[in-house]
Amino acid sequence: MKVTLIFALLALVAVCPGRQTAQADTGLPPLQTVQQVDLKRYLGQWYEIARYPNWFQKGCLESSASYALRDDGDIEVLNRCKDSEDGRQRQAKGHAWVVDNASNAKLKVSFFWPFRGDYWIIELGREYEYAVIGTPNRKYFWILSRTRSMDDSLYAAILQRAKQQGFDPGLVVRN
Template identity: 90%
Template sequence: MKVALFFALIFIAAVCLGGRSAQADTGLPPLQTVQKVDLKRYLGQWYEIARYPNRFQKGCLESSAIYTLRDDGDIEVLNRCKDSGDGKQRQSKGHAWVVDSASNAKLKVSFFWPFRGDYWIIELGREYEYAVIGTPNRKYFWILSRTRTMDDTLYAAILQRAKQQGFDPALVVRQKYPPGGVLR
């Protein structure tokens, strides 16, 4: 429980401190999101393919997230990873909600009230087989997939499109999963 709480607090502090003036600090044009997200299709299991390094995921391997619909229409978030030091599972529960109902592509996420951070869906596979998440200040970036692997050509194309949005592909760290390994 202490590990989960610590993990959540670090995440929230990092996102909140990094997200203060989302566009003012970057000098970049506004971050573009996908036009429309069907949240029911978006729910379920996602595996992290790659991310920008960040403090709240330091030492996390084999990261995954499960999104489920709450009774109030918001989304429950369960993030999990394997600790690189002791191999134990770390997890953190959070709450996400839509802040742009026209597209459903801009969300806020909170793992510890009252702190919250941006979660913008900037790219989405036609069949919801992958998603690319970023923050408007370009400090946080994730590539997610419904499977633990991603085709190298697709991965390179995603990085190229992310670069056009102001993200630095050189900062992206690709996840490594054990062959045939099972994520728990």
């Protein structure tokens, strides 16, 4: 229980609006998302392939996220990882909701009310086999897959496209 609470609090602080700089401060063009997301296809289990290092996932191995539709139409989030020191499972439960109904590609996620952060789907495999998530200030970045691994050529192509969007491939850590 203590590990779960700590993981949830870390996730909370990470999505706190005061912790992120506004996109206008980055000097970068607006972050482009995918044109359309079918949320029903997006739900389910995802495995983290790579990410920008962030303090709330420090010591996390084998990170994954599970998304499920809630009765109110929003999305239940369950993030899990294995602690690198003791091997115990850490998890954080959250809540996500769409903020751009035209595309369903821009969401907010909260692990502790009233704090929330951006979750923008900037790339998505044709068959929803992978997804790339970023934030408009380019501070957070994840590559997710339906499987625990990803082909090296696909991974390299994703990083190249992310670079064109203002993300730094040199900061990405692959699992």
